[in-house]
Amino acid sequence: xxxxxxxxxxxxxxxxxxxxxxxxxxxxxxxxxxxxxxxxxxxxxxxxxxxxxxxxxxxxxxxxxxxxxxxxxxxxxxxxxxxxxxxxxxxxxxxxxxxxxxxxxxxxxxxxxxxxxxxxxxxxxxxxxxxxxxxxxxxxxxxxxxxxxxxxxxxxxxxxxxxxxxxxxxxxxxxxxxxxxxxxxxxxxxxxxxxxxxxxxxxxxxxxxxxxxxxxxxxxxxxxxxxxxxxxxxxxxxxxxxxxxxxxxxxxxxxxxxxxxxxxxxxxxxxxxxxxxxxxxxxxxxxxxxxxxxxxxxxxxxxxxxxxxx
Amino acid sequence: xxxxxxxxxxxxxxxxxxxxxxxxxxxxxxxxxxxxxxxxxxxxxxxxxxxxxxxxxxxxxxxxxxxxxxxxxxxxxxxxxxxxxxxxxxxxxxxxxxxxxxxxxxxxxxxxxxxxxxxxxxxxxxxxxxxxxxxxxxxxxxxxxxxxxxxxxxxxxxxxxxxxxxxxxxxxxxxxxxxxxxxxxxxxxxxxxxxxxxxxxxxxxxxxxxxxxxxxxxxxxxxxxxxxxxxxxxxxxxxxxxxxxxxx
Numbered sequence: 295x296x297x298x299x300x301x302x303x304x305x306x307x308x309x310x311x312x313x314x315x316x317x318x319x320x321x322x323x324x325x326x327x328x329x330x331x332x333x334x335x336x337x338x339x340x341x342x343x344x345x346x347x348x349x350x351x352x353x354x355x356x357x358x359x360x361x362x363x364x365x366x367x368x369x370x371x372x373x374x375x376x377x378x379x380x381x382x383x384x385x386x387x388x389x390x391x392x393x394x395x396x397x398x399x400x401x402x403x404x405x406x407x408x409x410x411x412x413x414x415x416x417x418x419x420x421x422x423x424x425x426x427x428x429x430x431x432x433x434x435x436x437x438x439x440x441x442x443x444x445x446x447x448x449x450x451x452x453x454x455x456x457x458x459x460x461x462x463x464x465x466x467x468x469x470x471x472x473x474x475x476x477x478x479x480x481x482x483x484x485x486x487x488x489x490x491x492x493x494x495x496x497x498x499x500x501x502x503x504x505x506x507x508x509x510x511x512x513x514x515x516x517x518x519x520x521x522x523x524x525x526x527x528x529x530x531x532x533x534x535x536x537x538x539x540x541x542x543x544x545x546x547x548x549x550x551x552x553x554x555x556x557x558x559x560x561x562x563x564x565x566x567x568x569x570x571x572x573x574x575x576x577x578x579x580x581x582x583x584x585x586x587x588x589x590x591x592x593x594x595x596x597x598x599x600x601x602x603x604x
Numbered sequence: 605x606x607x608x609x610x611x612x613x614x615x616x617x618x619x620x621x622x623x624x625x626x627x628x629x630x631x632x633x634x635x636x637x638x639x640x641x642x643x644x645x646x647x648x649x650x651x652x653x654x655x656x657x658x659x660x661x662x663x664x665x666x667x668x669x670x671x672x673x674x675x676x677x678x679x680x681x682x683x684x685x686x687x688x689x690x691x692x693x694x695x696x697x698x699x700x701x702x703x704x705x706x707x708x709x710x711x712x713x714x715x716x717x718x719x720x721x722x723x724x725x726x727x728x729x730x731x732x733x734x735x736x737x738x739x740x741x742x743x744x745x746x747x748x749x750x751x752x753x754x755x756x757x758x759x760x761x762x763x764x765x766x767x768x769x770x771x772x773x774x775x776x777x778x779x780x781x782x783x784x785x786x787x788x789x790x791x792x793x794x795x796x797x798x799x800x801x802x803x804x805x806x807x808x809x810x811x812x813x814x815x816x817x818x819x820x821x822x823x824x825x826x827x828x829x830x831x832x833x834x835x836x837x838x839x840x841x842x843x844x845x846x847x848x849x850x851x852x
Contacts, residue, residue, distance in 0.1 A: 556767035
């Protein structure tokens with residue numbers, strides 16, 4: 295009996311491992327609006343890179359997709375789930391920014407326009423291949439046959455009505471040089487991309503903290519009813535914006551103080567996490583990463599030219 | 605199981621040689637490292653000697669490393685090496701009158717143990733280390749300075765600062781240098797070879813030998829006791845001199 299169970303388990307595990315099925319479960323968050331919530335984890339061969347929130351809006355003209363996920367497989371499975379659930383065709387895609395977990399599913403959508411801010415399109419052209427290589431290393435075979443497929447259209451800031459939904463593209467920056475926020479005025483849903491994280495530590499490989507903090511203020515002023523962060527649970531209030539702001543302010547202050555006191559990188563990486571953020575997923579890991587990204591410029595500002603000697 | 609058996613036989617055979625401690629990092633290169641960097645001399649893995657590093661390298665060109673030694677007297681030499689780097693030798697550090705603490709950044713080509721071996725006056729090497737995971741490519745890329753072509757304008761320039769602390773003053777030094785490894789196609793090895801830190805009276809506080817894996821524009825942090833004024837002297841493998849005075 296035990297042997298049989300073991301065999302069943304083994305067969306089961308193999309089947310799961312080889313099927314590369316992402317557990318995609320679109321959740322309705324507002325009228326005509328669904329979110330496929332990813333895990334608040336780092337990339338791994340177990341989660342296949344399903345660590346990001348993607349969404350879609352079902353309009354009378356067809357479905358508008360926000361972000362395509364981490365891989366060809368993700369994009370294909372996302373599109374299949376959307377078309378099965380809605381019975382409608384996808385008519386356009388928006389990419390919020392140029393990080394790999396948000397756009398590497400694009401190759402499934404080459405028959406529809408894919409919109410992104412110009413800075414995002416440039417970022418994908420410059421860094422897409424490097425990102426893709428990194429993803430293959432981190433999530434392995436989930437990435438099979440994934441090719442970098444840059445967005446095809448410039449997203450322009452402003453309002454446009456698509457199939458009865460008044461959609462506003464807001465062009466911002468801070469998390470990256472091009473952060474597209476999509477605000478559906480018809481439903482009050484705000485897709486913030488990675489400008490907002492919810493109970494998952496913010497990431498900073500291309501961040502400008504001062505700019506990001508200003509951007510968060512403008513997001514908080516928007517009259518949204520539902521907030522879809524790039525990572526973490528969907529919310530109906532400004533709490534995730536406040537949490538992201540508080541964390542980034544703490545990060546900025548910590549790094550600046552450390553540089554002013556002559557600390558080395560590792561000493562900063564070992565900074566204790568304040569109680570307010572200890573429950574935030576991956577916070578220690580992201581602090582270490584952020585020190586690598588942001589500290590070199592800050593510490594150099596606290597060095598003085600030495601006097602050349604004989 | 606079979607492996608275990610073989611290991612036992614091997615141990616019986618080698619028992620007469622040095623009673624080798626098993627490598628806590630289980631590296632296939634440990635014996636080669638022992639021969640090359642410790643001259644095959646007696647050693648012990650010692651928790652008084654630590655290498656601090658992040659578990660994973662966010663930037664393979666700039667992996668932060670800090671060496672810390674507590675309660676170890678008579679330090680002659682500290683050697684830093686990364687077993688699985690194509691260029692394993694990272695640096696030598698000889699603190700003369702200051703604390704045996706040093707922080708710097710290095711290039712890693714792949715995940716590897718990073719170790720420091722500290723030789724004390726009794727001839728014993730005290731070894732500490734940690735494993736750093738890395739995406740790779742840190743050693744085979746040209747430096748940014750060489751790629752952009754503007755390294756020659758700033759070569760050898762030093763920026764620095766001193767922070768006065770109650771227990772130990774902190775000296776931070778940045779020397780502009782490409783630190784090319786010689787592993788990028790068509791770009792020869794070009795790196796700082798040595799750097800001495802002296803006090804205001806010219807007494808040597810510490811000597812450093814730097815090798816190819818040290819990151820471009822090396823950034824060093826030292827704990828320098830009560831000293832506040834320093835002179836730096838060094839040279840690279842092309843004979844370019846480094847000479848600077850640091851005041852608070």
